[in-house]
Amino acid sequence: MMARTPLMAGNWKMNTDLDEAVALAKAVSAEADKASGVDVAVCVPSPFLIPVKEALAGGKVGLGAQDCHWEDAGAFTGAISTSMIKSVGSDYVLAGHSERRAVFGDSDADVNKKVLKILAGGLKAILCIGELKEERESGETFNVCATQLSEGLAGVDAAMMKDIVIAYEPVWAIGTGLTATPEVAQETHAYIRSWFVENYSQEVADAVV
Known part of the structure; x- marks a missing residue:
């Protein structure tokens, strides 16, 4: 069986304000940097996508949105x-x-x-x-x-x-x-x-x- 890298993704749902979101992203990123053999992502409320992306910069944590629409x-x-x-x-x-x-x-x-x-x-x-x-x-x-x-x-x-x-x-x-x-x-x-x-x-x- 071929090797697979598991993905650990956390969905924040309708939680956190901006300061909490940035702090949580930084904390997750710091811990993820210590881990090996696993991919990590956070799925955050849409207003926080940009600041969380900035907080994750330079780390290994991926960024996810919680939903989308199918129209352009x-x-x-x-x-x-x-x-x-x-x-x-x-x-x-x-x-x-x-x-x-x-x-x-x-x-x-x-x-x-x-x-x-x-x-x-x-x-x-x-x-x-x-x-x-x-x-x-x-x-x-x-x-x-x-x-x-x-x-x-x-x-x-x-x-x-x-x-x-x-x-x-x-x-x-x-x-x-x-x-x-x-x-x-x-x-x-x-x-x-x-x-x-x-x-x-x-x-x-x-x-x-």
Whole structure:
């Protein structure tokens, strides 16, 4: 199996003010400089992309945006385009985060449009997938992941997969006090890799982060 470098990405969600964001970015950067064998990124609120990028300068931490719109420009108040995100030095964009799906109603089709726009814009997409508590309890975890992968990656060919990171996040373990054990995560990761073998190739399955 080919070597893969794991990505540890922190999503700040709707937290921090400007001073806190800059301080946190500097702290993460200082610790990341001590680490080896892992890539690191922070996905920060959009108002802080530029100052956080400046705070990370000279370090190894990548910068990510938390969401984007799939249109290039237009009357979409409150939305940000991939060209805006790239112009301020971002490397990554999240797509399909569970809170975007649950709170803001992003469908798999919406997520797919965002993924394709992120890639077309020369950025890397962090595609988030994962099941709800009732889906885990009813044994639907793999089916949910398969649907979110197949629909979220529609139109993404093997060559494009080099710019995709898959983030499996069991929704039932977010802020609930429940914990997904390493064994639970690895079992689902193994399924996800098997999905890539079946739908792409062994090579893609081995390489995807």
